[in-house]
Amino acid sequence: MDQHSPIDDLRGLRAPVTMFGPDFPFAYDDWLTHPAGLGAVPASAHGTEVAVVGGGIAGLVAAYELMKLGLRPVVYEAEQLGGRMRSVPFREHPESVAEMGAMRFPVAATTLFHYIDKVGLKTTPFPNPLSTDTPSTVVDLKGVSHFAHTMTDLPMIYQQVADAWDKALQETAEVSAMEDAVRSRDVATIKAIWNRLVPRLDDVSFYGFLTASPAFASFQHREIFGQVGFGTGGWDTDFPNSMLEILRVVYNGADVDQQRIIGGSQQLPTRLWTHEPEFLDHWPEGTTLASLHTGGVPRNAVKWMRRTGHGITVEDVDHGIRTYPAAVFTAQSWALLSKVKCDEALLPQPLWTAVERTHYMGSSKLFVVTDRPFWLDVDPRTGRHVMSMTLTDRMPRGVYLFDDGPDKPGVMCLSYTWNDDSLKLATLTLQERLEVVLGSLAEIYPGVDIRTHIIGDPVTITWETEPHFMGAFKSNLPGHYRYQRKLYTHFMQDDLTDAQRGLFLAGDDISWCGGFAEGAVTTALNAVWGVLHHLGGRTHRGNPGPGDVFSEIAPLELPEF
Known part of the structure; x- marks a missing residue:
């Protein structure tokens, strides 16, 4: 089945690479933009409440599309809308933000960019190492630094x-x-x-x-x-x-x-929360997710979930108890093992094993705001920028530099680390982290006094110590394909007993390509199809959804014995 929609790249030479497969090559971007819409539920189901646990990008996309179908999503969020799309303004200069989680988005993520465009956000190239949009890069390994604009400026090795x-x-x-x-x-x-x-x-x-x-x-x-x-x-x-x-x-x-989102990535989920869809069933024009929630805010964190005779019963930490015919769980799956009390009937037993085996990557970041993008100054002795985007084997590992113009404050991600390198920082206080990182950078840039340019308090995060996340994102270890397939395909529930249907998993944990918002969005759309199907709805014949074509493009199933 060829689902290709011809899209020329900017040079008009050939279609671009997009995040299409390879495990489940379904054209989510085409499904979203088809004039027939994602489908319809019976009129008798209009206004039906559906729980959406987690207010990150997966939860907000699921809630937004369920609302457009005429359902009433009830969003639960333990902290703040956005999840790992967390943009923290600097206290002294709130117009500048630090991207604590997701901060770079490939243009290949066409389903994600459908929503970025829908809410009117603008993007600009992300300053990755040796990118044509990065002024300069320094590679510092084993005490030796190399300045480069392109790969050809580096040693032959x-x-x-x-x-x-x-x-x-x-x-x-x-x-x-x-x-x-x-x-x-x-x-x-x-x-x-x-x-x-x-x-x-x-x-x-x-x-x-x-x-x-x-x-x-x-x-x-x-x-x-x-x-x-x-x-x-x-x-x-x-x-x-x-x-x-x-x-x-x-x-x-x-x-x-x-690309990076100008003004911060958290704007995407928060704007979806207040966005008025152009077309929606049942609800009057101007309805938003915010307007469907008391006070315009989501319900508080979920305390426990269980199956009852009428569906999925949810209790939040404020002791509010509601039962839903369907629910979408988008928080990190480990929360089902620790933060949310639930009985084993909530999921089929093989799925619990898959949740247990989920592997998370750790990550830490440290940001400061500066008086200006001083790193673009040219050292008269060398003719080079005084600082550059930096890759190093020292403590900072990665240094990223962001500027919105010479007359505006600059933002420096002084350190971006993963796993073992993140753990080296995890037990340090904010001030200790700053001192360690500045000390390392002083070895690479001995003539640059970064400290004199810092004009606000630094901000930092270690995702593995965040209580509602316990890691930055999932990434499968060898032998985990079978577990991932169980998680991803859970939205197909016709083969389950009636007592096991109605709860749908979504989010980065469930996606095939961990660490990218595109996967969180597409699994949310799988869950939307699952809820639609579960409540007796169907897609338009000319615009089949992921569940309608599942048997034709299903992920390979490996033997277990």
């Missing part, structure tokens, strides 16, 4: 590493054939290639993939690739993860051509 990565992908992962298939949305070819690779690579770690490639026979090449990588930076924190996770990112163009 860096080009050798880049070539080795390309060669490994071509020889072992059919990358060119897959990218061509993704561009043309050739579902048959995507499925044929991916279904060959999944059984072969499910048990292979990213590092194991590299060591098995003749192109990466040298440890030095593997070490440099881990520290620096290409696209968004170093890959070594992903080395223990499944190689399938890496291929999903590469095939979908998720690690290149990324």
Whole structure:
């Protein structure tokens, strides 16, 4: 089944790579923009309440689309709308924000950008290392720094590493054939290639993939690739993860051509909360998610969930108890093991195992606001910028620089770390983190006094210590494909008993491509289809949804015995 919608890229040469598959190649962007809409529920179901647990981007997209169908979503949120789309204004300069979670969005994320465009947000290129939109990059490894505008400015070994990565992908992962298939949305070819690779690579770690490639026979090449990588930076924190996770990112163009949202990513979920849809069933014109909630705010955190004779019963921490015929759970799945009390009947037993096995990546960030984007000053001795986007094996690991013009404050992400590098900072106070990071940067930029440019209090986060998150995002380990398939396909419930239906999982944990908002959005749309189907609705014949075509493009199922 070919679901291709021809879309020329900006140069008009060929269709762009989008986040289309490879596990479940369904055109969510086309489904959303079809004039027939996502479907309809029976008139008797109009106004039916549906619980949506979690007010991140997955929860807000699910609630928004359920509202458009004429249902009444009831959103529960433990902290603030946005989830890991968390934009924190600096107290002294609130017009400048620190992106504590999601901050870079690939243009390949066409379903996500449907909502970014809908609420009127603007984006600008993200300053990734060696990007054409990044003024300059410094790579600092083993005490030696290299200044660069492009890859050709770096020593030859860096080009050798880049070539080795390309060669490994071509020889072992059919990358060119897959990218061509993704561009043309050739579902048959995507499925044929991916279904060959999944059984072969499910048990292979990213590092194991590299060591098995003749192109990466040298440890030095593997070490440099881990520290620096290409696209968004170093890959070594992903080395223990499944190689399938890496291929999903590469095939979908998720690690290149990324944008940031001007004014902060949290605007997307908060604007969806107050956005008036152009077309909606049942509700009067001007209805918004905010208007459907008392006081315009979501209900408080969920205390417990259980199945009762009439559906899913939810109690919040304010002791409000409601029973719903359907519910969508978008919070991190580990919350079902610790934060939310629930009995085992809530999910089928194999799904509980999949939840238990979910693996999260840790991450820390440290931001400061500066008087101006001083890093663009030119050192008269060298003719170079006094600071650059920085990749290093020192404590900061990644330094990103954001400016909105020479007459406005600048924002520096002084440190962006993952996993073990995040744990090095986790027990430090905010001030200790600042001192450690500034000390490391002083070794790279000995003549630059960053401290004199800081004009506000720094802000920081460690996602693995955030009580309602317990990690930055999921990323599967080798052998986790079967668990991920169970989580992702849970929206298909016709084979479940009546007592096991009605609760739908969504969010980053459930998606195939962890760490990208596109996956959270598309799993939310799967859940919308599931609720629609569960309440007796259906999609338009000319615009089938993900569940309607599931049997034709379903993810490969691996044997368990």
